[in-house]
Amino acid sequence: MTASAASLFDSFRLGDMTLPNRIAMAPLTRNRAEAGLVPGDMTAQYYAQRASAGLLITEASQISQQGQGYQDTPGIYSPEQVAGWRKVTDAIHAAGGRVVIQLWHVGRVSHTALQPGEGAPVAPSAIRAETKTYVNDSFTETSLPRALDASEIPGIVEDYRKAAANAVAAGFDGVEIHAANGYLIDQFLKDGANRRSDSYGGSITNRTRFLLEVLDAVVGEIGAARTGLRLSPVSPANGISDSHPQALFNHVMDEVEKRHPLYVHVVEGATGGPRDIAPDFSFAELRQRFTGPWMVNNGYDLELAEKVIAEGEADLVAFGRPFISNPDLVERLRRKAPLNELKKETLYGGGAEGYVDYPTLDDAAR
Template sequence: MTEATPSLFDSYTLGKITLSNRVVMAPLTRNRAGAGFVPGDLAVEYYAQRASAGLIITEATQISQQGQGYQDTPGIYSEAQVAGWKKITEAVHAKGGRIVAQLWHVGRVSHTSLQPNGGAPVAPSAITAKTKTFVNNSFAETSAPRALELSEIPGLIEDYRRAAANAIKAGFDGVEIHGANGYLIDQFLRDGANKRTDAYGGSIENRARLLIEVMAAVIAEIGAARTGLRLSPVTPANDLSDSNPQVLFNHVVDELEKLHPVYIHVVEGATGGPRDVAPDFSFEELHRRYSGTWIVNNGYDLDLAQTVIAAGKADLIAFGKPFISNPDLVERFKRAAPLNELDRDTLYGGGAKGYIDYPALEPVG
């Protein structure tokens, strides 16, 4: 008897938890945290509405004040923040959902107005990112960063470990380390942003060191079965570049295979942009090097997702913007129903409008 072809709507075992389907809600920054960078009641409703996803990955959540790069993004380093997140995890679990926290340090993609004592953002090297951040309800040029001192790196790794412990305390099913989209870990990986001459710069092995040490620390704290990672090997997001991304990320995945986090979540192409931005890059080669759960993201619709799942090219598919305007995205996919249109004017900041007021389908029968 042959096995049935896998479908997007099959359940899936991820580490020690069971997902009701293979649809993942990708992390989506919405800039609606309250005082103290605490997620509030609107966020409880927002995530609960989307609990039919097989797995929710939260919006990027800073591990420290230094890790913040945009206004009104939530943290997970204070007791009040942990308490705020606990309301969210309880609401999602009450609806049968699963949720992990994405842990974030933006590095140089920040502004002095957000940093402790108005200081410079930190980075592997003192190279300003030619990109913008969102402060005072508008987009602004990023501030010039300073290079992290070698002596500061153990404390940085400790911030990740503590944030992971806080996530479990808040009731999350696990965490995703944000190693993508031009933020701090990604900045260390790339030779376009990392010009260090110490143990964290120069060779590919050295540039990958921070990522591997962060992953090892988090896995030691909460276990590999609750630790995932997001990577974006070829995205130009936030002014990032590398001279040889294939060799770099082949090495990264080989090192991750030894630690064996429960999943790797890969942005295929330019984040939120063309999938074919680097046509010579082989995501299949990365996948072959890793034996855990493989999540793919960027530009997927239902047909492409089903094709990729059926072919065994990925285990789970992450959808971003469609989940903003379609809280019941899984049900819409099942019924092949049309999707709600996205209101781009309410993506960042604001209140309930464009956040918790998108309509769901009427129940069948």
């Protein structure tokens, strides 16, 4: 590393925020929302414990009941949910942190038990997601979706806009649009899930249309400087695929660049899995097409994170599961201290155990 190279622990200017370091906490579903899918006091404690991250990105939060795909995930569409999130953001800010909420519509990755009137989940096309969801305290095959009528799409775009407005009302510093991991926006993007023959299907331009309508609506409501975007170009998460991902995401980045969002957050490789599943895909090519802040994610350890920051390949690095078991992950990385072991059996659902009871270095020293 040269004397002028950036460090993972340097501050970074992101929109109107000055981040104390370049480490982000990635969005992590924990299935602990309370009645009405409202985040509770324990959720406020959980995020405040992790406020030393340069940026916190909350667990994905649905923009409507239709957008829900898993049991006990929080929403950002009701007054009660907004009030619950306000307690969370207040706790984070009191602890010195900065936070954006991830806006979510799962599309076909859902189950009739979670949908309004127990109807079918919605998707670009009526193709079942080859994956499971979490319903009634167990993992269950997803339900067969129905294809959205073109007349329904503007209403979903409006739900994103309202959710962004709600996020600001709840005290968030911004939002991250979830366009990754096989959920609704990703389903529109990728031809393995989108077989439409109208203006939202077929060509790359058409398949990108829904993403850009959502991005424009959110930017129009809260401004580009408070709007981030997450993408996973080659991840097969939730049974998603595309026949020509490089061409697709080159086009996506050319269009996103015109809109100057707060950042782009990219999952490199398979979400939560191998980084090298698409050796012919060039993430560097995407990076060259976007002049704004670039956040990378998936399988990063301290050494790799330091390398990509020092070499200018990324501006921010998002860590996922290590933040679950290490509320003071930033300090542990700084000191090269050992990490707590993750309790996988407490990842989804439950109470305080495996949620707010992981010790910090200071706890261990007592």
